[in-house]
Amino acid sequence: MSTTARLLAPLRSAALLRPLAPAMAATSASSRLLHTTSSQAHVDTSSTDGNQPQGHLPGKASSVFLTSLNDSFFDKVTPNVLSGSNNAQGGIPTFRLLDGTGKLLPGVTDAMLDITKQEAVRMYETMMLLPVMDVVLYNAQRQGRISFYMTSHGEEAAVIGSAAGLDHSDEVFTQYREMGVLVWRGMHLDDMMNQVFGNEGDMGKARQAPIHFGNPSLHFHNVSSPLATQLPQAAGAGFALKRTKGRENNVVICYCGEGAASEGDFHAGLNIAATTKAPVIFFVRNNGFAISTPSTEQFCGDGIASRGPGYGMLTIRVDGNDALAVRAAVKEAKAKCLAESRPVLIEAMTYRVGHHSTSDDSSAYRSRDAVENWKKMDNPLHRMRSFLSERGWWNDEMEEEIKKTARKRVIDAMNRAEKKKRPSVTSMFEDIYSGELPQNLKEQRAELARLVKKYGKSEVWAKELNKHAEEGRDLEKY
Amino acid sequence: MGRSLLGCRRGRAIRDAQAHALAADETTCIFGEDVAFGGVFRSTVGLAEEFGRERVFNTPLCEQGLVGFGIGMADMGHTAVAEVQFADYIFPAFDQIVNEAAKYNYRSGGMFSAGKLTIRSPCMAVGHGALYHSQSVEQFFMAVPGVKVVIPRSPIQAKGLLLASIRDPNPVIFLEPKVLYRASVEQVPEDDFTLPLSKAEVIEPGKDITLLSWGTPLYSCVEAINMLRNPPASIAEHFPKDLRNASVELIDLRTILPWDRETVAKSVAKTGRCVIVHEAPITAGAGAEIGAYLQDKCFLHLEAPICRIGGWDTPFPHVHETFYKPETVRIADALVRTLSY
Numbered sequence: 001m002s003t004t005a006r007l008l009a010p011l012r013s014a015a016l017l018r019p020l021a022p023a024m025a026a027t028s029a030s031s032r033l034l035h036t037t038s039s040q041a042h043v044d045t046s047s048t049d050g051n052q053p054q055g056h057l058p059g060k061a062s063s064v065f066l067t068s069l070n071d072s073f074f075d076k077v078t079p080n081v082l083s084g085s086n087n088a089q090g091g092i093p094t095f096r097l098l099d100g101t102g103k104l105l106p107g108v109t110d111a112m113l114d115i116t117k118q119e120a121v122r123m124y125e126t127m128m129l130l131p132v133m134d135v136v137l138y139n140a141q142r143q144g145r146i147s148f149y150m151t152s153h154g155e156e157a158a159v160i161g162s163a164a165g166l167d168h169s170d171e172v173f174t175q176y177r178e179m180g181v182l183v184w185r186g187m188h189l190d191d192m193m194n195q196v197f198g199n200e201g202d203m204g205k206a207r208q209a210p211i212h213f214g215n216p217s218l219h220f221h222n223v224s225s226p227l228a229t230q231l232p233q234a235a236g237a238g239f240a241l242k243r244t245k246g247r248e249n250n251v252v253i254c255y256c257g258e259g260a261a262s263e264g265d266f267h268a269g270l271n272i273a274a275t276t277k278a279p280v281i282f283f284v285r286n287n288g289f290a291i292s293t294p295s296t297e298q299f300c301g302d303g304i305a306s307r308g309p310g311y312g313m314l315t316i317r318v319d320g321n322d323a324l325a326v327r328a329a330v331k332e333a334k335a336k337c338l339a340e341s342r343p344v345l346i347e348a349m350t351y352r353v354g355h356h357s358t359s360d361d362s363s364a365y366r367s368r369d370a371v372e373n374w375k376k377m378d379n380p381l382h383r384m385r386s387f388l389s390e391r392g393w394w395n396d397e398m399e400e401e402i403k404k405t406a407r408k409r410v411i412d413a414m415n416r417a418e419k420k421k422r423p424s425v426t427s428m429f430e431d432i433y434s435g436e437l438p439q440n441l442k443e444q445r446a447e448l449a450r451l452v453k454k455y456g457k458s459e460v461w462a463k464e465l466n467k468h469a470e471e472g473r474d475l476e477k478y
Numbered sequence: 479m480g481r482s483l484l485g486c487r488r489g490r491a492i493r494d495a496q497a498h499a500l501a502a503d504e505t506t507c508i509f510g511e512d513v514a515f516g517g518v519f520r521s522t523v524g525l526a527e528e529f530g531r532e533r534v535f536n537t538p539l540c541e542q543g544l545v546g547f548g549i550g551m552a553d554m555g556h557t558a559v560a561e562v563q564f565a566d567y568i569f570p571a572f573d574q575i576v577n578e579a580a581k582y583n584y585r586s587g588g589m590f591s592a593g594k595l596t597i598r599s600p601c602m603a604v605g606h607g608a609l610y611h612s613q614s615v616e617q618f619f620m621a622v623p624g625v626k627v628v629i630p631r632s633p634i635q636a637k638g639l640l641l642a643s644i645r646d647p648n649p650v651i652f653l654e655p656k657v658l659y660r661a662s663v664e665q666v667p668e669d670d671f672t673l674p675l676s677k678a679e680v681i682e683p684g685k686d687i688t689l690l691s692w693g694t695p696l697y698s699c700v701e702a703i704n705m706l707r708n709p710p711a712s713i714a715e716h717f718p719k720d721l722r723n724a725s726v727e728l729i730d731l732r733t734i735l736p737w738d739r740e741t742v743a744k745s746v747a748k749t750g751r752c753v754i755v756h757e758a759p760i761t762a763g764a765g766a767e768i769g770a771y772l773q774d775k776c777f778l779h780l781e782a783p784i785c786r787i788g789g790w791d792t793p794f795p796h797v798h799e800t801f802y803k804p805e806t807v808r809i810a811d812a813l814v815r816t817l818s819y
Contacts, residue, residue, distance in 0.1 A: 222590050239550070432623045
């Protein structure tokens, strides 16, 4: 009875509803705003010089007044270095260290490269491993051995170069075309194949489609299919990192493509990272296509880099096919991120040489010639190889040796993964909630157990059960 | 639970629960639109001053951003309490909640989790909130495996359930009936305490009919029970004398997902009759799910069709609110119809 009395008591006052709180809040906020504006306005009117920066806008430190309407419209944000330069027509410049043939550009010194033979060679070897995996797994998909695959062809330098610019303990959020980061960080080939084949060795328990990797010990957060969702998440992770003792020297890197940059979450992620001063490097692979959509139909501005300054964000455009330039840009971005406690935007210009995925035939929307020309004209692997050869750090024998061993390693790992069983049938019901299985899921698992017991010998089910660990016997206890 | 008791408004209970969460766990941060100055419903008053602007802060006005941000914090093992200013504005974050937060643990095989995220959001009718300051959204999230959905009915419930939600190892959407922020007053323990999730509460035991609801309409349910027992003269003719002493079992569901099937089914198996009340529209509302489950589990015990009372299948109107909501008369009528079937 006392509970009912408690329930009833509020009803009387509920009848006397107050006005909507937000309306009240808005009133007080706007009165504060008016106060600020009027005091500022007083200062503004005392100035007669239009070129004098004016603090007339709340939230904007200064802005000069113009009286010409024509001069007042604008559609470009151009870095300072270009003003007055002949190159200004080209828009935001692109940072590069090597030319298309792998030679150092004029003025580039070894000190600027800041790389040892060992690291440069390792970068190239990792870059080479990617197309080997890509070719083997692409064909495996074509043979129906795996359900799906996405290659990294053409973007090896962007991905490996960026990975090489970071520490292994930096947190990584990706879109899906960045498995090179895992290869660079030394994820075991077996672990990668287990994910692609969805077997019981997969750390992710074979629930996601191929190439949706995750690896906590390598600080690589799980890939998910919805585009750009990782961007605001990366901002939150960066903010958490900043608040974690002992991790003051770590940053988050968050990858996406230029297509994903059209999602609302791109705006959301960059803006919230900027306002919360999260140490995040947003790394956009601008490869010219989002499936069939060319970037000319994706945006009208100067690529993605032009948006960075709009968020008050330190920004750089880099030649994404120059692994050393990408590495240098990311290293410097990380240093600035930490020193200035703010996010950085990097736009890496590259070209998606492969099809979008195994479900796509890109010749339906671009010519094979264009792709072939691109591979010849600006090939990130050739560029890196020339750089190494020129220094005597690489030769044909090494190239052949790596190609041969890499292919064997990949095929062996693939064959091992293919032989493994899928996780048990009942594991489908686990991990939806941490540490508990709600009643509805218990009931549904029992229902599947009943059905399998009754119909498990039917052709389709029998064949499928056979592929799983315990072959469905795990259902018996339910 | 030895402690002093403190007269406490609901908004205060939610504020105090968050203060306990901030004090108990250094990684806890509270953020959202306008939370730093205390929140538009005063739910975070004084927290920024007490715990610092680095832990209680405003975000840009972007629901998908602030929920995604909370997921990222939780993913790093930090406790994130995100506020969405009105449940009506949770939809821009629907993708982040449904595709990301809810599936984070499952899709990674338990390697990564968004379990330390709690999303607080004011919900339900407020008298004059019209289309976008009145909505009940629980049914949309009831269909999402991986999240929990919790709705308290009073200050004690709000504090205990919110602390349990913040500490639950799963992402929780905590919906706060906003009309109760200032209206509802009761003695709330000052201590840090929790109430169990996924447990319905039998507020008043009965044997003739089960009346199930959550949040604000529970108060209309209590009034409806009183109306049945002692109808006003103007409409007394519609309440047959032999039904007026019916024993009504009133249940607060409290957690919408995963909901307490056992308590509800046990009650309906006992009473044989059930009325489900919610403010959200009837079609595909939470009542549809609960009703379907009950007819499956309690088929042989049912003496009458399960009756659902909710908002009509219209957007939430401004000047028509009284005729839209599941008000006392509608619930009392449902009790009479179901009891006399």
